[in-house]
Amino acid sequence: MTTNILLTGASRGIGAAIAETLRTRNVTLFAASSADADLGAEDGPDRLWEQALDRLDGRVDAVINNAGVFEASPLNEADDVWLEQWRRTMTVNLEASARLCRFAILAWQSQGRPGRIVNIASRAAYRGDSPAHWHYAASKAGMVAMTKTIARGYAADGILAFAVCPGFTMTGMASDYLESRGGDALLADIPLGRVAQPDEIATIAAFLALDAPPSMTGAVLDANGASYVR
Numbered sequence: 001m002t003t004n005i006l007l008t009g010a011s012r013g014i015g016a017a018i019a020e021t022l023r024t025r026n027v028t029l030f031a032a033s034s035a036d037a038d039l040g041a042e043d044g045p046d047r048l049w050e051q052a053l054d055r056l057d058g059r060v061d062a063v064i065n066n067a068g069v070f071e072a073s074p075l076n077e078a079d080d081v082w083l084e085q086w087r088r089t090m091t092v093n094l095e096a097s098a099r100l101c102r103f104a105i106l107a108w109q110s111q112g113r114p115g116r117i118v119n120i121a122s123r124a125a126y127r128g129d130s131p132a133h134w135h136y137a138a139s140k141a142g143m144v145a146m147t148k149t150i151a152r153g154y155a156a157d158g159i160l161a162f163a164v165c166p167g168f169t170m171t172g173m174a175s176d177y178l179e180s181r182g183g184d185a186l187l188a189d190i191p192l193g194r195v196a197q198p199d200e201i202a203t204i205a206a207f208l209a210l211d212a213p214p215s216m217t218g219a220v221l222d223a224n225g226a227s228y229v230r
Helices: 013-022 044-055 079-111 134-157 172-180 198-210
Strands: 003-007 027-031 062-065 115-120 159-166 220-223
Touching: 003 013, 003 044, 003 198, 013 027, 013 198, 027 044, 044 079, 062 079, 062 198, 079 115, 079 134, 079 159, 115 134, 115 198, 134 159, 134 220, 159 198, 198 220
Parallel strands: 003 027, 003 062, 062 115, 115 159, 159 220
Antiparallel strands: none
């Protein structure tokens, strides 16, 4: 039986690489993007979950939460602008992922089936980020804590949860950020001497969604070129 997987944020970067990797495996994939549902909207996660059930014949075996935003929120913004930026980032990066996790867990419990969750977090969850990205770091730290909580709470039901914490990855978003932060100077902080490639993160995500042994549940895998070693 093929594994039915819901992947969010699949249109570019890490998400597109994960989709490409999974298509080489024995899976049925719903590679969702903002064209399918706006995860910043109140009904976005609900709509996406219903679409997933429709596309995957009513059975989702694994959820990979990759969708996210990385938008600056400088400290000296107007109060209302700063707060709105925080709310948008927390809604898309954390709340939407939490709601999709909840839908999946409730479905698996009601059907008595196992399932897997893979949350794409960030090195920022542990190391923090720039002064303009408090909200991004906080959202990713929340995602890691949520993953660990799910793993501890539902392992007995056969529900496994994992997180991946990439450092800089050569996506469009990352390349713009590298340039804005000085490029070579920033690379000097990465012992590997380069940022990760999207296919490297995709390999990790596919392993967790399909092959990781159950005893790994709750694991958080780093992929940052040793720029932050826990």
